[in-house]
Amino acid sequence: MQATIKIKINNDLGHPMRFLMLLVAITATISISGCESTYYNAMEKVGVHKRDILVDRVGEAKESQQDAQKQFKDALSEFRSVVSFDGGDLESHYNRLNSEFEDSEAAAKDLTSRIDKVESVAEALFDEWQDELKLYSNDRLRSDSATKLQATKRQYASLIKSMRRAEKSVDPVLNALRDNVLYLKHNLNASAIGALKGELAGIDRNVQQLLSAMETAINESDAFIKQLK
Incomplete structure (x- = not known):
């Protein structure tokens, strides 16, 4: 399964807490979809290998x-x-x-x-x-x-x-x-x-x-x- 995730951070999302909430939401969505490889790639981009x-x-x-x-x-x-x-x-x-x-x-x-x-x-x-x-x-x-x-x-x-x-x-x-x-x-x-x-x-x-x-x-x-x- 291939998927592309694009994250655009505007002024509102630039706040650390808002970005963290966004990351959690993305992680949950990917996990629910069952697309493990996409999940691993997304986590690696934020330093989690x-x-x-x-x-x-x-x-x-x-x-x-x-x-x-x-x-x-x-x-x-x-x-x-x-x-x-x-x-x-x-x-x-x-x-x-x-x-x-x-x-x-x-x-x-x-x-x-x-x-x-x-x-x-x-x-x-x-x-x-x-x-x-x-x-x-x-x-x-x-x-x-x-x-x-x-x-x-x-x-x-x-x-x-x-x-x-x-x-x-x-x-x-x-x-x-x-x-x-x-x-x-x-x-x-x-x-x-x-x-x-x-x-x-x-x-x-x-x-x-x-x-x-x-x-x-x-x-x-x-x-x-x-x-x-």
């Missing part, structure tokens, strides 16, 4: 993983509360569990979106880096840059693999929560609790695996950001 964007996006993906960790812990806690039900308003327990499930789905979608954005800018950065190796006239500097490129790509490959592994670990938990929420929705009685109790051990195990996978990805994110900075 692909490496900077990659660092920011890896940091955002890390935060999304931390948020997901907390959310799935909360969902597990609420599920334990449901299977420990011993009288009272079962529907209120169902409503809370359903709310935690919906929040977990939202957290999973956000995580996938953040990882996709990491991949997008990483691919653009590595393509640019590779192409610009041809521009060197100094063989020593070209060789050094090529070595750094390969090292960065290797560490990135490990990072994105751990991120995708953490992302996949979400599916078994969401599927189990969805099944149990649906079952409880149509069986709001004490006998339903007995059926759910048999599911607790499996959900607990899957959540622990999820938390571990995300912790690994979070640690790799920290290491990758440190290398790029």
Whole structure:
């Protein structure tokens, strides 16, 4: 996708705050359009390079993983509360569990979106880096840059693999929560609790695996950001 952005700054837009607001509006518009290459080019014109964007996006993906960790812990806690039900308003327990499930789905979608954005800018950065190796006239500097490129790509490959592994670990938990929420929705009685109790051990195990996978990805994110900075 090709696009041309022309910015004309008249006397009114010459004010720094107005220019900043304009830049934010342009950035939002480009992001919404999904034209990543145009977005990267526009950001580079104001001094924000692909490496900077990659660092920011890896940091955002890390935060999304931390948020997901907390959310799935909360969902597990609420599920334990449901299977420990011993009288009272079962529907209120169902409503809370359903709310935690919906929040977990939202957290999973956000995580996938953040990882996709990491991949997008990483691919653009590595393509640019590779192409610009041809521009060197100094063989020593070209060789050094090529070595750094390969090292960065290797560490990135490990990072994105751990991120995708953490992302996949979400599916078994969401599927189990969805099944149990649906079952409880149509069986709001004490006998339903007995059926759910048999599911607790499996959900607990899957959540622990999820938390571990995300912790690994979070640690790799920290290491990758440190290398790029």
